[in-house]
Amino acid sequence: MQIILGITGGIAAYKSAELARLLANQGHRVRCILTEAGARFITPLTLTSLTGEPCFGANPDQGEWRANPSIEHIELARWADLVAVVPATANILGKTANGLATDLLSTVLLATRAPVLWAPAMNTGMWEHPAVQANIARLRAFGHAVVEPGEGTLACGEEGSGKLAEVVAIAEAIQMHGTPKLRSLRGRRVLITSGPTREDLDPVRTLTNRSTGAMGIELARAFRDVGAQVQLVLGGDLPAPWGVETLRVRSAQQMLEACEARWADSDGLVAAAAVADQRPEALAPEKVKKGDGPETLVLVRTPDILARLSAARRADQWVLGFAAESEKHLEQAAAKLVKKGLDAVLVNDVQDGRAFGAQANTLTPVTAQGPHPPLGPLAKDQLARAVVQWWAHRLEARESGR
Numbered sequence: 001m002q003i004i005l006g007i008t009g010g011i012a013a014y015k016s017a018e019l020a021r022l023l024a025n026q027g028h029r030v031r032c033i034l035t036e037a038g039a040r041f042i043t044p045l046t047l048t049s050l051t052g053e054p055c056f057g058a059n060p061d062q063g064e065w066r067a068n069p070s071i072e073h074i075e076l077a078r079w080a081d082l083v084a085v086v087p088a089t090a091n092i093l094g095k096t097a098n099g100l101a102t103d104l105l106s107t108v109l110l111a112t113r114a115p116v117l118w119a120p121a122m123n124t125g126m127w128e129h130p131a132v133q134a135n136i137a138r139l140r141a142f143g144h145a146v147v148e149p150g151e152g153t154l155a156c157g158e159e160g161s162g163k164l165a166e167v168v169a170i171a172e173a174i175q176m177h178g179t180p181k182l183r184s185l186r187g188r189r190v191l192i193t194s195g196p197t198r199e200d201l202d203p204v205r206t207l208t209n210r211s212t213g214a215m216g217i218e219l220a221r222a223f224r225d226v227g228a229q230v231q232l233v234l235g236g237d238l239p240a241p242w243g244v245e246t247l248r249v250r251s252a253q254q255m256l257e258a259c260e261a262r263w264a265d266s267d268g269l270v271a272a273a274a275v276a277d278q279r280p281e282a283l284a285p286e287k288v289k290k291g292d293g294p295e296t297l298v299l300v301r302t303p304d305i306l307a308r309l310s311a312a313r314r315a316d317q318w319v320l321g322f323a324a325e326s327e328k329h330l331e332q333a334a335a336k337l338v339k340k341g342l343d344a345v346l347v348n349d350v351q352d353g354r355a356f357g358a359q360a361n362t363l364t365p366v367t368a369q370g371p372h373p374p375l376g377p378l379a380k381d382q383l384a385r386a387v388v389q390w391w392a393h394r395l396e397a398r399e400s401g402r
């Protein structure tokens with residue numbers, strides 16, 4: 001994505017350097033525009049060095065406007081896939097809400113047709129002022145996105161709202177608002193399961209597996225970014241993704257109950273969790289001590305979540321399953337597809353520990369038509385986007401009767 005990062009005159013401007021670096025590391029092209037007040041807090045040299053792109057706007061060497069035959073503000077407005085203002089002062093919010101263009105950044109903000117995202121930061125009194133709130137409401141009515149400031153101790157010493165949102169959350173919001181929406185998934189409710197389940201033996205021991213939940217979390221992000229309303233039922237310890245309603249569960253039974261409560265309201269299911277097939281027959285209330293006799297663990301079957309949800313589905317709902325197989329993975333995926341009545345199984349070959357937590361991964365979609373060309377090898381975030389694109393195309397083809 002090509003991102004214009006506007007930086008205005010607030011203390012939080014130092015955090016925009018970290019954001020610029022994070023976005024550049026994620027593979028985006030980032031061009032910064034500093035206001036005159038912003039340039040008092042952070043320098044073009046820092047931003048240019050971090051992004052590898054020129055920095056525009058207030059510049060002690062060149063002033064606000066550079067002599068440039070290409071008309072800089074229009075060129076930048078057209079170049080951007082998204083314009084983000086981080087941090088956004090009360091001043092820039094007020095100017096843009098009222099159509100004022102007094103410097104390069106405010107002019108680009110009026111000229112651009114790209115999505116605009118604001119991350120305001122200011123003193124609590126300023127943030128709560130009716131004029132600022134009215135400007136925010138106006139910008140939202142223009143279709144702009146606002147990443148609300150959080151609460152905390154502000155640089156001015158006050159406690160309250162007005163603190164710049166976390167840089168990682170702003171980066172996620174930029175990814176989401178800058179991603180083109182897909183017709184077949186926009187506004188659709190997608191239920192995603194992810195992560196390992198944990199089946200407790202006693203208060204200190206548990207049976208689990210090597211899944212981390214990383215793939216399901218990336219799928220949740222990728223569905224979110226193309227416009228789906230995602231509900232994630234998540235096992236394991238990884239942090240929940242921003243902007244996704246997440247319910248944390250521990251055991252297979254808890255995962256089943258969470259999914260059953262949400263399934264009727266969903267348009268589709270993506271079952272990426274690595275659910276335990278067995279659990280200990282009994283949960284010991286106290287820690288089990290070493291004994292003299294043979295150590296035997298009696299296991300019983302856990303509910304088959306995917307089969308249960310698939311059996312309860314309506315004709316308008318779709319179901320994607322995942323499989324991790326260490327041998328004959330395509331045959332096993334085809335068998336799972338039929339046995340559980342799925343629309344597709346995305347299978348990965350987990351021989352030699354591949355796929356679990358590892359960075360690059362390959363998934364092969366298997367449908368009633370047979371195996372499709374493999375997606376990958378790709379890093380999990382890119383692989384998740386490839387899965388979403390693949391599935392959206394199939395949904396579109398299905399909707400248009402092709």
Ligand SMILES: Cc1cc2nc3c(=O)[nH]c(=O)nc-3n(C[C@H](O)[C@H](O)[C@H](O)COP(=O)(O)O)c2cc1C
Nearest residue numbers: 008009010011035037038089090091092121122123
């Ligand atoms: C030390 C200092 C910190 C400031 N912090 C903020 C801030 O966090 N948020 C804000 O809206 N204004 C803040 N201001 C006021 C803005 O810098 C001022 O309104 C300026 O005109 C904004 O210009 P700009 O929007 O073009 O960057 C601060 C001013 C100073 C001197």
